[in-house]
Amino acid sequence: MSTTDPTTSAPVRVRMAPSPTGSPHVGLVRTALFNWAFARHHGGTFVFRIEDTDKERSTDESLSSIIDLMRWLGLDWDEGPEVGGPHAPYFQSERGDKYADALARLKDSSFTYDCYCTTDEATARRKAAGSKVQGYDGFCRELTAEQVAAFEADGRRPVVRFRMPDGSITWNDLVRGEVSFETEFVPDFALCRANGDPLYTLVNPVDDALMEITHVLRGEDLLSSTPRQIALYEALKEIGIATATPEFGHLPYVMGEGNKKLSKRDPEAHALAYRDQGYLPEGLLNYLALLGWAIAADRDVFSLEEMVEAFDIKDVVANPARFDLKKCDAINAAHMRLLSTDEITHRALPFLKRDGVVADPVTDADAQLLELAMPLVAERINKLAEASAMLGFLFVDEDAFTVDPEDAAKQIGESGIPVLQASYDALAALPTWSTDAIQAALQAALVEGLGLKPRNAFGPVRVAVTGKRISPPLFESLELLGRDRSLGRLQRALG
């Protein structure tokens, strides 16, 4: 089976075709990203199609999650939900007529046959025959009219099966090279249910053909369904539905802990959770791109634009990759550091609102304070949502201010009281309330006065005033907090 060269053939058209079942998985994001990058690199078209043929499992909630996710990530599609396109509709649940037509034409040309067997019957026959091969045995391939009548009289309704050809099916996988299956191991498969509902096996290739998809980049889990799709494609070409067989590329799995596929049970599998925790889309995408692809030998932080520029599906490796949350965090942090303080402020604002740090809409006073405070925290947070914990103490009302009990226990004990008292005295006497003056005063009172090491000196003050052991720089924080509130909190800590 010859393949075409992606660099010289017709314009690239790729697709991502998720089933809206459950919460979207990071593996889906990786697949979407590679398809998107491939399309953009080649100036092609990225099609977004919803595979909702399984009515039992598809949900609207899942669908809107997937769309939200794609919007958040900035992986824009040229055809699909909300944007339409020349091959609309892009929901398989609305394309029943096309599948019915394809099925009828396939039947007319004898590429299929009606099968009345139950799964149990087929399995029993395989077992009795001592066959090594699993799956359907082709029993109904050559049924006589009498046999059909008997089954029908028995009340049986047939599924439609595709007649797999003899021989072998080989294709040049874009990421794995030549892959070959003997068709004796690829049983005749069902194209639709006995009730007439079309199945993935039919619908997916038919839509790819109708939508003129040129390259199918998908998960490795679909590798073994490729020979039957290629066989179906041959039939679709003969009946005029397909013009060419697409190229296939099977992306490696994204694995979880141990040696299993990252499953929905793993918390790090849920893609939208990254948005909610304040990861940057460019950070998550960058990390996911690293799972199977490298932009250069000595570099792993890059922008989407750079990825588009450099992406080549042939550089994708075939081995499964373990998802490493720590590295994901590190890559995200690297992208955070690439942003200006203003940009981080802008992006963190929804989180500050969500967490009740600032009101929505933001008051002028809060906006001003935020502008002064954000430079202090922008460089020390690795996810946007962390801004809330860092900044909360500045915005909270005095009567709602609380000190973390654990941190208080560690920093403010018997030994902390004199420190706080000395701090209070020094700060209360300060003529000007500025970072420099505060630093000088505390330095003099605690380090020189009490003979403390800096880390022991400022710890209790930090906890008393910010409520936590971890905070923005102390002296700046005190300045922003203001004299009254700072002294008030010190007093409170003193009991």
Next chain:
RNA sequence: GCCCCCAUCGUCUAGCGGCCUAGGACACCGCCCUUUCACGGCGGGUACGCCGGUUCGAAUCCGGUUGGGGGUGCCA
């Protein structure tokens, strides 16, 4: 069981027959910077699964083996 895929540091990878006493990143361990945290700097350990073959020469090519993964549905 059968079919298919995969195989370099703990993890993600670079490597496409000599530039490899195997490079980068994350993680880890020291040290430095330091008011916490984060950042930054310096240094360190750790990998070509195994056995054959091809070759003057193999992490790179071939075969086998072992190990891992996936598939084997009227799911996708």
